[in-house]
Amino acid sequence: MKRIPEKTIISLVNSCTCKSHLLQVHSHLLRTSHFYNPTIFLSFLSRFALPPLRDLSYSGRIFSCFPEPNVSLYNNMIRAHSLSRGSARSGVQLYQELLRSGISSNALSETVAKDGHQSDCFLLTALMDFYSCLEKGGEACKVFDEMSHRNVVAWNVLISCHTRNQRTLVALTLFDMMRNSNGCQPDDVTCLLVLKACANLNALEFGQKVHRYIVEQGLHNVKSVSNSLITMYSRCGCVEEAYDVFKKMLERDVITWTAMISGLASNGYGLDAIEAFKEMQREGIWPGEQTFTGLLSACSHSGLVKEGRMFFNTMSRDFGVVPNIHHYGCMVDLLGRAGLLDEAFDLITSMRIKPDAAMWRTLLGACRIHQHNALGEQVIERLVELKAQEAGDYILLLNIYSSAGHVEKVMEVRKMMKEKGIRTTQASSTIELKGQVHQFFADDISHPRKKEIYEMLAEINQQLRIAGYVAEITSEVHNVQGKSDAYALSYHSEKLAIAFGVLSTPPGTTIRVAKDLRICLDCHNFCKVLSAVYNRKVIIRDRNRFHHFQEGRCSCSDYW
């Protein structure tokens, strides 16, 4: 067979527009050993990685067929991938190849420098994102520090790297740094990244600052920025502000509506969420999978069993959205809270999807509300089978036994936890004052104003007792290794944060507290009575659920 010249093959490869043609050329090359020519090989890689094919997994696979890839080839592979969207994600596979071949990931930076690409901004940002995906934030920072020219995308990649790797506070700092620098200023993408960080941190004041910047820069007409604002305000418990942004938008898409519906849902405005869903259809916007997650969670948060059932049963028929694990989870939550535990259990066992740990945990929470010991034990067994049981699950089981008065069973679980070496995580509550975040743990004595805080808490307790508040200490167990529960109960982290809030804000100011675990029944009652006695709105966010306390009432249909 006549050997085809290299040039011809490359132009042939470049003219291929579909995968099957490329594969034909590929098999011909393998037969003639042409494939192992690095230049031809690279043209192949690029062809697969770039539009219109953009098949990164395939280019990864043919790359791993190459018998002796050298560092330069790896570098070019990253480059080929960097020229396509989602490059860094497939870069993870590439990284594993690198490790197997004995080249360290840091060598990539060196390679890029050696090959004279250090001024290539696109390649370096792709490299940063690549490190970020590998959770190697330090390496990403290093690349950023050594970049001679940083454009706004490089900053955004850095910010996204920190938010992705649980360093949300750093993301906020970077926003300030960018604004104070002489170089590029935050753009729409920077704003939505930072707003997401604010939403996670419950950092309302910082979020408001970003909002002001958005208006100053005229970015408020960018749809994605407005969508992020809606989420930020909702996640900080400010539905009115979220609705305000929503109302002012000139054009709303499915994401806008979903953000608004979910915001209303998590803040306890179930009926408004359903109303918004109907309005959305009147405006001719077609709902998506996530719209239904928001809608069903609205029903579960507000105890709307009939409505939830109706949406769940018709979503697939009327809107073509097949229920996924989140939808089923919302239904289990909805039925469980309503006390329909058997129905919830049947729903889980009848699903075509395999239930995950979170699903069983939802049911376990319902067993705890309705004190259903037998089912609770069964659910724990399922979690053990999944090897997914966590401290929080045993605490729930403890509370199920404890409120049913099964002292022996409580001791049994405690013993089991000790034997298995299960450690509980310490809960904390945060409160933002003048842009500064204060964190409290249970029985915390580390705050500089601890004396005033404890005195204020004692005074609050006294006032609330007069109003009829009785500390509930029998049914709630929170910390197995801790001191006596009665002691720990009166100094829960949220109570300390609230006392600090009452102490340091003028009368009538809303108190906003974020808690990382769930609020207990006693603290819930405490907040209810406090909102009436002190005439203050109290908003507690525990995980993703909001509790709005006002005039002695809470927005939730049940206590959590």
Added chain:
DNA sequence: GTAGGGTTAG
């Protein structure tokens, strides 16, 4: 061309 908005149940 590289970054990027809605869900994730307790």
